[in-house]
Amino acid sequence: xxxxxxxxxxxxxxxxxxxTLSCTYDTSESDYYLFWYKQPPSRQMILVIRxxxxxxxxxxxxxxxxxxxxxxxxxxxxxxxxxxxxxxxxFCAYRAYSGGGADGLTFGKGTHLxxxx
Amino acid sequence: xxxxxxxxSWVICKSGTSVKIECRSLDFQATTMFWYRQFPKQSLMxxxxxxxxxxATYEQxxxxxxxxxxxxxxxxxxxxVTSAHPEDxxxxxxxxxxxxxxxxxxxxGTQLSVL
Numbered sequence: 001x002x003x004x005x006x007x008x009x010x011x012x013x014x015x016x017x018x019x020t021l022s023c024t025y026d027t028s029e030s031d032y033y034l035f036w037y038k039q040p041p042s043r044q045m046i047l048v049i050r051x052x053x054x055x056x057x058x059x060x061x062x063x064x065x066x067x068x069x070x071x072x073x074x075x076x077x078x079x080x081x082x083x084x085x086x087x088x089x090x091f092c093a094y095r096a097y098s099g100g101g102a103d104g105l106t107f108g109k110g111t112h113l114x115x116x117x
Numbered sequence: 118x119x120x121x122x123x124x125x126s127w128v129i130c131k132s133g134t135s136v137k138i139e140c141r142s143l144d145f146q147a148t149t150m151f152w153y154r155q156f157p158k159q160s161l162m163x164x165x166x167x168x169x170x171x172x173a174t175y176e177q178x179x180x181x182x183x184x185x186x187x188x189x190x191x192x193x194x195x196x197x198v199t200s201a202h203p204e205d206x207x208x209x210x211x212x213x214x215x216x217x218x219x220x221x222x223x224x225x226g227t228q229l230s231v232l
Contacts, residue, residue, distance in 0.1 A: 043208060105151070
């Protein structure tokens with residue numbers, strides 16, 4: 001079974017600074033997807049960034065970028081120029097690439113990100 | 118992006134009663150709907166996977182007779198919590214999938230409180 005580990009229950013960063021959230025995963029599959037989701041107090045799940053494992057290039061979305069190390073099974077999220085609106089729970093998630101039926105997401109336990117003004 | 122409408126957003130019920138939660142994909146056809154449960158200060162845990170027109174597949178430890186899932190159309194999936202008990206109190210979230218390897222779209226969630 002796949003597992004996703006987020007070793008940082010809570011992180012704090014000054015506004016406008018850069019912060020990196022860690023995520024490691026375990027799988028025997030070669031093709032899969034990795035995600036970072038943001039869950040603000042409203043609890044709506046918001047997709048931050050998505051990475052296909054077959055792509056060597058790290059995904060980026062504006063101030064958000066990932067460092068995907070497939071051999072190390074590591075998938076960290078870097079948030080640049082942190083803003084107060086970035087404060088939320090961040091979940092790392094894994095999903096197998098499905099050749100048949102669809103698979104759901106396996107989530108890590110989450111990292112609570114605090115932005116200090 | 119695509120929208121998944123989930124209702125109700127909040128429900129309180131008495132122990133022993135049943136509660137139905139609906140998820141509708143408003144501008145796409147969800148071939149697959151996933152149901153998750155999230156306890157306070159915890160992560161989301163996959164409960165079951167439902168495909169339109171077929172029986173749902175439940176994750177280990179999830180009682181299929183207690184959590185009834187119906188996916189009768191490509192735009193509607195329902196989760197019924199039967200004979201709810203206080204330990205079923207949780208945040209339930211659905212997520213719709215357009216194609217097997219396409220993007221997932223989440224509903225806004227339902228907070229269930231069983232008294």
